[in-house]
Amino acid sequence: MLANYITYLNFIDEKLKKFFERQKPYIFCKKGCAKCCKNAQFPYSSIETAYLISGFMKLDKSIQEKVDINLQRILEEKKNFTGEKFRYDCPFLVDDVCCVYEYRGLVCRSFGLMTNGVNGKIQVPFCCFEGLNYSNVMEDDGKKISPEKFEKLGVEEEPVAFNISYEFLTDPDFERGFNFAFGAKKPLIDWLTMPEK
Ligand code: SF4
Ligand code: SF4
Numbered sequence: 336m337l338a339n340y341i342t343y344l345n346f347i348d349e350k351l352k353k354f355f356e357r358q359k360p361y362i363f364c365k366k367g368c369a370k371c372c373k374n375a376q377f378p379y380s381s382i383e384t385a386y387l388i389s390g391f392m393k394l395d396k397s398i399q400e401k402v403d404i405n406l407q408r409i410l411e412e413k414k415n416f417t418g419e420k421f422r423y424d425c426p427f428l429v430d431d432v433c434c435v436y437e438y439r440g441l442v443c444r445s446f447g448l449m450t451n452g453v454n455g456k457i458q459v460p461f462c463c464f465e466g467l468n469y470s471n472v473m474e475d476d477g478k479k480i481s482p483e484k485f486e487k488l489g490v491e492e493e494p495v496a497f498n499i500s501y502e503f504l505t506d507p508d509f510e511r512g513f514n515f516a517f518g519a520k521k522p523l524i525d526w527l528t529m530p531e532k
Pocket of ligand 2: 371372377425426427428432433434435436439440443
């Protein structure tokens, strides 16, 4: 089943690669920018987690130990957390680089693009408000394209919002089409604290 999931990932990666390429003038992602790997929940399905862990198992012992230290710290924070939605820095982030990059899940692969949110409203990634993706072309709190900024950039294509929500990327149609099952979905940290099912 993992092999079919990998085929699906390759299919999605191809699409995402094209989307990122199209949006290149508005994208500021680079190795070492790890803002989107911090302070979030990171939804993961069972199969995404299994693939991620398979990548972790291939890492050098020294990196695995760093991840383990991160994990223990997060679990301690989680134990003392009393709010509703626990947010944390991803334990697989080591020295601001993802140590399981090739094995990362869908939310990690798609983050950074502008998406079609609820009610068809466009949604910019949060880093737009930190001077990163789409900040050079959006105005009004990321709600609309600034004609002045767009003109100044002198690029051909306007920013485009893609249908790449986690819900869409984990749609049952993909499971049927590629013959695998995502399984349960929950924050990544909850897969790492409970025995796998
Ligand atoms: S999506 Fe934003 S926060 Fe994440 S790597 Fe790209 S620029 Fe950095
Ligand atoms: S798995 Fe990698 S890309 Fe995804 S949040 Fe963790 S460190 Fe970032």
